[in-house]
Structures are given as structure tokens and as C-alpha cells.
Amino acid sequence: MKEFTCIICPRGCSLKVDDNGNVTGNFCPRGKEYAINEITNPKRTITTTIRVKNRKDTVVSVKTTCAVPKGMIFEVMKVINTLSVNAPTRIGDVVLENILDTGANIVITKNID
Amino acid sequence: MRTVDLVVIGGGSAGMAAALQARKEGIHDILILEKEDSLGGILTQCIHNGFGLTEFKEELTGPEYLQRFVDQVITEKIPYECGAQVLDLSKDKVISYSKDGKFETLKAKAVVMATGCYERSAGAIQTPGDRCSGIITAGAAQKYCNIKGYMVGKRVVILGSGDIGLIMARRLNLEGAKVICVSEIMPYSAGLNRNIQQCLKDYDIPLYLSRSVSRTIGKDRLEKVILSAVDEKMNFIPGTEMEIECDTLVLSVGLIPYISLLNNVDCPTSSTKGAVVNNYMETMIDGIFSCGNCLHVHDVVDFVTDEGRTAGHGAALYLQKRIHKENDIKTIAGNGVSYIVPQFINKNADENITLKLRVRKPLKDQWVMIKSGDNLIQKIYKSAVIPSEMLLINLSKDKLAQITDNLTIQLEDK
Numbered sequence: 001m002k003e004f005t006c007i008i009c010p011r012g013c014s015l016k017v018d019d020n021g022n023v024t025g026n027f028c029p030r031g032k033e034y035a036i037n038e039i040t041n042p043k044r045t046i047t048t049t050i051r052v053k054n055r056k057d058t059v060v061s062v063k064t065t066c067a068v069p070k071g072m073i074f075e076v077m078k079v080i081n082t083l084s085v086n087a088p089t090r091i092g093d094v095v096l097e098n099i100l101d102t103g104a105n106i107v108i109t110k111n112i113d
Numbered sequence: 114m115r116t117v118d119l120v121v122i123g124g125g126s127a128g129m130a131a132a133l134q135a136r137k138e139g140i141h142d143i144l145i146l147e148k149e150d151s152l153g154g155i156l157t158q159c160i161h162n163g164f165g166l167t168e169f170k171e172e173l174t175g176p177e178y179l180q181r182f183v184d185q186v187i188t189e190k191i192p193y194e195c196g197a198q199v200l201d202l203s204k205d206k207v208i209s210y211s212k213d214g215k216f217e218t219l220k221a222k223a224v225v226m227a228t229g230c231y232e233r234s235a236g237a238i239q240t241p242g243d244r245c246s247g248i249i250t251a252g253a254a255q256k257y258c259n260i261k262g263y264m265v266g267k268r269v270v271i272l273g274s275g276d277i278g279l280i281m282a283r284r285l286n287l288e289g290a291k292v293i294c295v296s297e298i299m300p301y302s303a304g305l306n307r308n309i310q311q312c313l314k315d316y317d318i319p320l321y322l323s324r325s326v327s328r329t330i331g332k333d334r335l336e337k338v339i340l341s342a343v344d345e346k347m348n349f350i351p352g353t354e355m356e357i358e359c360d361t362l363v364l365s366v367g368l369i370p371y372i373s374l375l376n377n378v379d380c381p382t383s384s385t386k387g388a389v390v391n392n393y394m395e396t397m398i399d400g401i402f403s404c405g406n407c408l409h410v411h412d413v414v415d416f417v418t419d420e421g422r423t424a425g426h427g428a429a430l431y432l433q434k435r436i437h438k439e440n441d442i443k444t445i446a447g448n449g450v451s452y453i454v455p456q457f458i459n460k461n462a463d464e465n466i467t468l469k470l471r472v473r474k475p476l477k478d479q480w481v482m483i484k485s486g487d488n489l490i491q492k493i494y495k496s497a498v499i500p501s502e503m504l505l506i507n508l509s510k511d512k513l514a515q516i517t518d519n520l521t522i523q524l525e526d527k
Contacts, residue, residue, distance in 0.1 A: 005310040009166045010413050010502070012306030044315065047161045047174055048287060049259055059262035061160035061176055070315065077287055091177055109160065110176035 004038050006031045043067035046076055050095065051084040052112060060089050060112055064104035076100060087112045118142035119428050120208055120221035122199050122374065125154020126414050127405025128227030129182040130421025131428065132191050135225075138429035144219075145186070145193035146210055152186065152193060153179040154229055155252070155406075156414060158259045161280055163307075167415035178414060202374045206400060223400045223428045226375065226388070227421060230406040233367040235329075240272075242328040247335030251277040251365040258284060266361025270338050271295040272326050274302040274309075276412060276501070278365025283312035285363075292318050293357055296340050298325040298347060301475050303501050305412060326362065327354065335360055368410045375401075384452050385409035391440045391457040392466045393427025394420065402428050409454050409469070412503055416469070423467075437461050442516055447482075447523025449473055451500065458508075460516060468506040470522060475499040478527040481506070486518030494527065 006013040008030045015025045015035040023032040037043060045067045049059035062083075068076055076099055083095050083106065093108040119140050121128045124147030132143050151157070156164070159175030166172060169181070186193065197217075199210040206221045232250040240248075249257075249265055255277065257263040269290050271278045274297040286292045295313060300323045302309055313320055327341035327349045342353035370387035372380070381389045381397045387408040388396040394404045404424035405417045430436040440457035453470045472479075476498050483491040483506065490512055498504065506522070 005306045005314075007307040007311040010163065010305050010307060012310075012502075014306075014497075044311065045162055045172075046287070049160065049262060051262060057261045057263075059260070061174060061259065063162060063174055073287070091180055109174040110157075111180055 002039060004035055006034050008034050042070040044070050044073060046073060046080070047109070048077065048080055050080060052087050052089070053084050054086045055112070058087070058112065060085060060087075061109045062095060062106050063109050064099065064102070065107055066102075066104045068099070068102040068104050072100060072102065076102070076104075080106060114207070115219040116222070117144045117219055118222045118432055119144070119225065120206075120219070120223075121145045121225045121227055122202070122208070123147065123154065123227035123229060123405070123407070124149075124152040124193055124195070125227060125229055125405065126156060126179065126182065126417045127229075127407075127421035127424070128154070128225065129179075129186055130418040131225040131227055131402070131404055131425035133182070133185055133189060134422040134425030135429045135432075136189050136191055138426060138433075140429050140432055143191050145191065146197040146199055146208070147193060147195045148198045150195050152183045152195065158252075158255050159280075160259045161284070164414050167413070168418055175414075182418075199374060202377060202401075204378045204398060223431050224402065225421075225424050225428055226372070226396075226401065226403040226407055227405045227424070228371045228374065228407040230368040230410050231371045232364070233369060235362075235364060238364070238366050240326055240329055242326075242338075243331050243335075245329065245331035245333055245335050247331065247360050248329060248362045248364070251275075251281045251363050254281055254363050255284070258288065264288060264290060265363070266290060266359070268293060268359040269361045269363055270326075270340075270357055270359045271363045271365060273297060273365035273367070274304050274320060275365040275367065276304045276308050278363065279304045279308040279312040281363055281365070282318050283316060286316050286318065290361075292316070293359055294319045294321055294340075296321045296324045296326065298323070298343055301499070305501055306499075324353075324355075325349070329362060335362055338362055368406065370407045370409065372403075372407055375403075383454075383456055384446075385454065387454075389457070390455045392423075392455050392459055392462055393430065393436060394424035394455065395427050395431065395436070400428075400431055402431075409452065412501060416503065416505070419467070420469075442485075443519040444468060445519055445521040446470065447521040449476065449479070449524030450522050453522055458513075458516070458520065460513065462513070463510065465510060466508045466513060468508060468522065470504050470506070471500050472498045472504070472524060473500065476524065480525045480527055482521075482523050482525050483508075484521045484523070485516040488515070488517070490515055490520070498524070
């Protein structure tokens with residue numbers, strides 16, 4: 001038996017997974033999927049910032065378009081920290097495709113004019 | 114003097130939602146006054162995701178969520194002024210503000226206050242010890258990190274386990290700082306369970322409960338903090354000191370509705386430290402409405418948006434002279450409930466009403482009992498309740514019709 005706090009939404013359900021992979025405590029189906037991923041291959045979406053070269057003291061927020069393996073978070077961060085863009089930026093602009101073969105793109109999440 | 118039908122003070126999530134709703138209900142002459150350089154409010158710096166699950170049924174980051182509303186404000190051609198700092202609001206709704214170094218005044222027929230909240234500081238919690246640099250609020254650290262791109266420190270202790278504190282623990286850790294621990298004076302966390310998991314447990318950052326900073330030590334820059342356990346009366350217990358070397362103390366010790374503009378109009382306030390309002394989010398001052406974090410501090414922006422819409426709806430009804438003025442039913446926070454918003458309900462409102470409340474302490478297996486006088490109107494089972502999660506109770510029109518007396522909401526053990 002393993003116990004998790006679901007992170008899918010602010011409700012934060014207490015999930016239990018028994019040895020046969022049965023999930024209880026979930027309010028919605030997304031919780032079940034989360035619990036199963038959590039014991040097989042836990043993943044997280046990364047949100048961070050990258051430098052805006054043509055603006056003083058400015059960074060722009062970015063995210064991974066899908067969750068990446070939890071164990072790779074700091075490797076992914078290392079690559080993201082080498083990236084930079086020029087303003088203007090638009091939400092959804094792809095900065096890097098398929099980062100470290102995770103299948104996730106790095107996209108802009110903020111408009112800077 | 115220039116007159117405007119509806120002035121919305123604050124262009125964050127609450128203010129934009131209020132303006133959009135009022136426009137939808139036929140109010141054309143609207144002006145949003147925003148003190149920062151762009152619309153968006155605090156979400157501008159909340160780059161993490163988890164926003165919009167109720168509103169858009171998808172998970173967005175803060176800037177993505179706010180942009181959807183900015184786009185609507187632009188599409189609807191709702192006028193707004195940025196860099197406009199409101200300085201005064203009078204009872205007859207004359208607003209003075211500074212803009213581009215000039216002093217401006219205008220008269221509004223209705224006002225929506227959507228000014229957000231501010232952070233309690235080191236002074237406010239009377240942290241004992243040296244007043245050196247390196248002691249910063251979580252919101253300020255977030256702004257430095259996420260907008261400007263500056264790191265606030267290398268070895269960080271976080272005081273207070275509210276959501277911003279937890280989010281910043283993860284954020285600073287991701288950016289290469291050593292986040293040593295989070296210390297919480299209460300015996301339970303003030304943050305959402307999901308944030309304890311994804312911000313602390315994921316990164317093995319310890320959370321110390323019933324423990325607080327008993328001393329800050331440093332000459333110019335912070336050098337160490339002493340964490341001590343506290344008893345039930347929040348007094349430090351001698352002999353429990355932990356000495357931690359760090360260069361930064363991040364404070365996440367509470368948010369307070371920002372309502373200094375309402376002080377000038379003698380607006381009654383409640384235990385939330387925001388204004389007393391009715392179901393239209395109208396304060397006790399005629400034609401002045403309040404919503405979002407300046408009314409009570411929310412944990413989910415989707416609910417702020419919803420509350421903004423209610424205020425915008427109320428303001429539209431007020432301007433169209435269709436608002437019911439009787440505040441005939443009072444809501445009373447009974448056993449285990451710390452507050453309820455709104456504080457008054459109009460019985461003849463003829464629309465569904467959402468009551469928002471918080472519990473005093475974490476409890477399991479509770480009935481939330483909603484009573485009008487001695488009559489039970491509704492009871493809702495909750496397997497667990499915690500103060501950090503606001504409870505929403507929808508009162509349908511037919512439930513409202515059953516209400517004859519003041520409405521008490523209380524918890525009872527199952």
C-alpha cells in the first residue's frame with residue numbers, strides 16, 4: 001500500500017494504491033491516472049524563466065508542454081538555463097523542441113511587448 | 114469633473130472579471146484603473162501552473178490565465194489606464210489618482226474595489242533579532258526571481274507554509290539555491306496539500322511544524338536564524354533552539370486585504386479584514402462594491418474571477434437601478450467556522466447565491482450544517498476540512514425561498 005497527495009488540482013485528494021494497483025481516495029479519474037503514474041513513472045511539469053536579451057532586467061516565463069520524468073528535472077533545468085529569447089514574446093512560442101528527448105517542448109507562457 | 118458610470122480599481126483577476134461582467138450586462142462607460150504598468154495583478158509573477166482548472170477546464174500558468182482576460186478586455190474595448198495609482202475615494206465616489214506625474218480626479222456612479230492584498234512583513238510579526246539584509250517577503254522574492262531574474266539568496270530558510278512560501282521553496286530550489294527548511298508556527302500547514310507534495314516532498318525539503326524564528330542573526334547580511342519550538346500559546350520553548358546558517362529568510366506569514374481606500378469612507382469591515390458585503394458584493398457604502406483578495410484572501414484564482422463577476426453583476430444592477438437594497442438575512446459563522454462571505458443576503462435576490470467560508474482548524478468527518486434559525490436548510494458531508502481550503506456552498510433559488518431567519522453555518526461531528 002502506498003499513499004500520495006494528488007497534485008492534479010487544488011482539492012489535493014489523499015490517494016491510496018494497494019499492491020494490486022487499485023486506487024482509492026480519488027475524487028475524479030485524473031487522480032487514478034496520477035496515482036498509477038506516481039508508482040510507475042512519476043512526472044512533473046516544469047515552469048521557470050529564461051533571459052530576455054533585448055530588455056534590461058527582464059526574464060520571461062516558460063514551461064514544458066508536458067510533464068517530464070521527475071528524476072530529470074535538474075537536467076532539464078540545466079538546458080533551459082542556457083536558453084534566451086528576444087522580446088516581443090508571445091504565449092505558445094516554441095523555444096526548444098523535445099528537450100532531452102522527453103517529448104516536451106519549451107514554450108513561452110507570457111506576452112512581453 | 115469627468116464622470117464615469119463604473120470605475121474598477123485594480124486590473125487584476127477580480128477587477129477584469131468585474132469589468133467584463135458589467136459590460137456583458139450592458140454597462141458601456143467603464144474605466145479600469147491599474148497601478149502597475151500592465152493589467153494582470155499578482156498573477157503576472159505567479160509563473161507556476163495549476164490555474165484555470167475550474168474556469169477553463171485546463172491547467173494554465175498565471176500569466177497564461179491572466180492573458181485570456183486581458184485579451185477579452187481588449188476585444189470588448191473596455192478602457193483602462195495603467196500606472197494609475199488611486200490616492201483617495203470619497204463617499205460620493207469621487208476618485209483621485211496619480212497618472213504620469215499628474216493628479217487626476219473623476220466622479221464614478223459605481224465603484225468596484227479590486228485592489229488585492231498585501232503581505233505581512235517581518236515587522237508585522239515582530240521577529241526578534243538583527244535587522245540585517247536578506248529578510249524578504251515571499252511575494253517580493255517571487256517578483257525578483259520571476260520578473261527581474263534575480264536570485265535573492267543561496268541558502269534559504271522559509272518562514273510560514275502558506276502557498277506562496279511553498280511555491281517559492283520549489284522555485285528557489287529549482288534555480289539552484291539550497292532551501293534548508295520551511296518552518297511553520299502552527300501545528301498544521303497553511304498551504305494546500307498538493308503544494309506540500311509537489312513543492313516540498315518532491316525536493317526533500319523538510320517542513321517543521323509548531324516551530325518559528327526566535328532570532329535573526331547577521332551584521333550586514335543575514336548569517337543565521339534560530340528556530341525554536343512553540344507551545345500552544347505560541348511562546349518559544351527554551352531548550353528547543355535549532356541554529357541554521359543561511360543568508361536569506363523568506364517570509365510567507367499571511368496576506369491582508371488591501372483596503373486603505375475604504376477607510377476614508379468609514380466602510381464597515383469583517384473578520385476577514387475586508388469589507389462587509391451582501392450577495393451582490395456591495396459594501397455597506399451605497400454603490401461601492403468589493404471583490405477578490407481585497408475582500409478576503411482566496412487560495413484559487415478561479416474563485417476570484419467568479420467573485421469579480423458577481424461584483425460586476427451587482428454594479429450593473431445598481432447602475433440600472435434594479436438592485437435589491439434590503440440586506441435582510443445575516444450569515445453567521447457558527448461552531449468551527451471562522452468566516453462567511455457575504456455577510457448579508459437579500460432574500461428577494463431571485464438568483465443562486467454562493468457562500469464562501471473557511472473552517473477554524475483541520476477536522477475529519479464533518480457535517481457542514483446550514484440553518485435558518487432552527488430550520489435545517491441543507492447539510493453537506495465533508496470527509497476532511499482544512500483552513501487553507503475555502504469551502505463553497507451554493508444556495509439555489511428554492512433553498513433561498515426557505516430562508517426566513519438569519520443563516521448560521523456550523524460544523525458538527527459525523
